[in-house]
Amino acid sequence: MTSLEEVAAYLPSQRIPIDELSDELGLSAAEMKVYRRYYGLAEVCREPGTLTDLLLATAGKLDALRGREERVRYVVQARTMPVVVPYPINPVHEVRDALGLGHATAFAVTHHACASGLLAVDLVGKLLASDGDPDALALVLTGEKTFTLAAQTVPGTAANSEAAAAVLVGTHDDRDRMLGYAARTHGRFYECLSLTDELSGEYQRIYTEALAEVVLAAVGKAGLKLSDLAMIFPHNVNRLSWARLARRLGLPLERIFLDNVPITGHCFCADPFINYRTALDLGLLHPGDRYLLATVGLGSTFSAMVFEH
Structure with missing residues (x-):
């Protein structure tokens, strides 16, 4: 584990x-x-x-x-x-x-x-x-x-x-144990920042749905429902993209930890872990809470991972 x-x-x-x-x-x-x-x-x-x-x-x-x-x-x-x-x-x-x-x-x-x-x-x-x-x-x-x-x-x-x-x-069960992980790469967007206008537009159109797909997949692999999550710790690209995801999933926006977005901006691979650490220090997680880390990599990979605190 x-x-x-x-x-x-x-x-x-x-x-x-x-x-x-x-x-x-x-x-x-x-x-x-x-x-x-x-x-x-x-x-x-x-x-x-x-x-x-x-x-x-x-x-x-x-x-x-x-x-x-x-x-x-x-x-x-x-x-x-x-x-x-x-x-x-x-x-x-x-x-x-x-x-x-x-x-x-x-x-x-x-x-x-x-x-x-x-x-x-x-x-x-x-x-x-x-x-x-x-x-x-x-x-x-x-x-x-x-x-x-x-x-x-x-x-x-x-x-x-x-x-x-x-x-x-x-690999100890008495720590924050992973319950589920899902990742999907949409390879047609492999050129990242060099995408054609057409592909760039397509990427923007599929972004929220693709992110929702891996979030739901990770939650499903954990044997849970979205309502079982105490918190989502995202990457810090911006607030708007997560507001759209919250609407798509029917989640209250306050369930997504966005406090660090104005303070740090986007810190590459570190964002979800920084957000988890901040929430832990603020006392926002309690024993038994299930939470999800979510992020997206250019190229383009959508990824989510569920843990139990």
């Missing part, structure tokens, strides 16, 4: 109002007004250090890792982008070694873009189960730097941010 032993989140103290990014992102005053008023975006985080610094700051907040380093079998970096630093730097190896986890197997997954974080949790859970050691652990690292213009924004949708989350995964 895949379980979350602990989730840590790190939000750098450096914040930039999105209004100050209009020239950098090539947004007109009218477009920026849409970002603020309709998308609910206000500021983004920036990490002054390197990607390794960002990931280490997050992993360093995992209390459950201290004293259990020898149990970690895998260290996995879940990336939105295949290339996140110049060659030959390798952040996942640097973080592994700095944490004293040199014995662990380290690799990255990028296949689902911003949904790669959920893919990584599912993958390491299966690896741990096949290893047969009930005390073994895996560390999943999420979060990236906005080091290029393409990494700074999803045009017409989101402003991207530099924050991170670290997820310690185990």
Whole structure:
């Protein structure tokens, strides 16, 4: 049984109002007004250090890792982008070694873009189960730097941010245990930001329905109904897209945790985990609560995962 032993989140103290990014992102005053008023975006985080610094700051907040380093079998970096630093730097190896986890197997997954974080949790859970050691652990690292213009924004949708989350995964039933996972890739949109106008329009038309499909599939695999969910922890691209999903599913919008959208913007694969950690710190989850993480990766993969707290 895949379980979350602990989730840590790190939000750098450096914040930039999105209004100050209009020239950098090539947004007109009218477009920026849409970002603020309709998308609910206000500021983004920036990490002054390197990607390794960002990931280490997050992993360093995992209390459950201290004293259990020898149990970690895998260290996995879940990336939105295949290339996140110049060659030959390798952040996942640097973080592994700095944490004293040199014995662990380290690799990255990028296949689902911003949904790669959920893919990584599912993958390491299966690896741990096949290893047969009930005390073994895996560390999943999420979060990236906005080091290029393409990494700074999803045009017409989101402003991207530099924050991170670290997820310690185990196989114990008494932790936050995974009940169901669903992912679907709509491969005809593989060109991401280079889609033709026709395909881009089609993607916008199918987006809400495709997201609803995987949410319902994950809930169904968990043997639950939507009404059984205490909370949905989404990615933070914008508020409008989740309002549309809430209407499609007939869910109260307050059941979707959107508090971080104006504070962080979109933090690549880290969003659902950051939102989970924030809600936990606010006391919004109680033992026995079922909750769902949901996200979408360009390319385009829709993904949802259900847990019991």
